[in-house]
Amino acid sequence: MKKPVTLQQAIVYFGDAERAFEYAKWLRWPDGKVTCPRCESDSNSFVKTRRLWFCNGCKKQFTLKVGTVFEDSPIGLDKWMMAFWMLTNCKNGISSYELHRSLGVSQKSAWFMLHRIREAMRDERTHKFGEGGPVESDEAFIGPNTKKMHRGARLRSIELNKHQGRAIVMGLLDRELRQVRTKMIPNVKREVVQDVILNQVGKNATIYTDNAPNYDWLKKEGFVHETVNHVTEYVRGQVHTNGMENFWSLLKRGLKGTYVAVEPFHLDRYADEQVFRYNNRATKDNPLTDEDRFTLAMSQIVGRRLTYTQLTGQGAD
Numbered sequence: 001m002k003k004p005v006t007l008q009q010a011i012v013y014f015g016d017a018e019r020a021f022e023y024a025k026w027l028r029w030p031d032g033k034v035t036c037p038r039c040e041s042d043s044n045s046f047v048k049t050r051r052l053w054f055c056n057g058c059k060k061q062f063t064l065k066v067g068t069v070f071e072d073s074p075i076g077l078d079k080w081m082m083a084f085w086m087l088t089n090c091k092n093g094i095s096s097y098e099l100h101r102s103l104g105v106s107q108k109s110a111w112f113m114l115h116r117i118r119e120a121m122r123d124e125r126t127h128k129f130g131e132g133g134p135v136e137s138d139e140a141f142i143g144p145n146t147k148k149m150h151r152g153a154r155l156r157s158i159e160l161n162k163h164q165g166r167a168i169v170m171g172l173l174d175r176e177l178r179q180v181r182t183k184m185i186p187n188v189k190r191e192v193v194q195d196v197i198l199n200q201v202g203k204n205a206t207i208y209t210d211n212a213p214n215y216d217w218l219k220k221e222g223f224v225h226e227t228v229n230h231v232t233e234y235v236r237g238q239v240h241t242n243g244m245e246n247f248w249s250l251l252k253r254g255l256k257g258t259y260v261a262v263e264p265f266h267l268d269r270y271a272d273e274q275v276f277r278y279n280n281r282a283t284k285d286n287p288l289t290d291e292d293r294f295t296l297a298m299s300q301i302v303g304r305r306l307t308y309t310q311l312t313g314q315g316a317d
């Protein structure tokens, strides 16, 4: 059977439990050598009827889900893969309500699934930005609608940030690589912004920002710094932060349309999701498909875990 191209084909393709299993197995162990996630022994026997392996090294059994974002999930791989396909490819994301209706799982399960998929979507590459072209740097204030939150979430939201209930995200865009990176920051003070840039951007890079004073140290550190004054101009030739502005509007549109009341507590994961889609969008030089995005996220399930307790803030509410 041909690999799926559209959502409808993906539903048919992964609706077959055996095929979903083989596909996920191939992604997890591309060379076909199944190794134990506990002791790394590759000596094992496969129990076909239960789709699990018995490890000859540690004498324990393991499934495909152990050591991945699927760990301890009772939900079938077919549903997981559908959810991966949808979240990696729907431009503005999907809500837990939509996923609950599409897959026939509870809304609570759907919410938990979406957060675990975002965990797999997180870009963990650490190469420096600005080696091949200029970098745009900007911050966005994202305001949750605290009126729509239940009390515990509202209190947590206020406690987490002192900026009138708004969370701050810092974003960097490498124009040459066409990649964005985001980081939640507690405030926009010079030291905070400096720390992010020195960690993420290569020495001597060119950085474009607005003319906020928290960037006035850049030249001293050896960067080439060009600014636009947003009161009088938005663009001066190549000097602008429109790429980051564009990303913020995508992020905000997703948050407003699909995710009605996002707590700042979870905002970094929503940003990860938008970064994934942005960094893996199809361009002329890199014509990525829906299946490419799906496969990429699915190939990052190993070694990432997110428990319900971590997600809900250790017993709050």
Ligand SMILES: [Zn+2]
Pocket: 036, 037, 038, 039, 040, 041, 055, 056, 057, 058, 059, 060
């Ligand atoms: Zn083992």
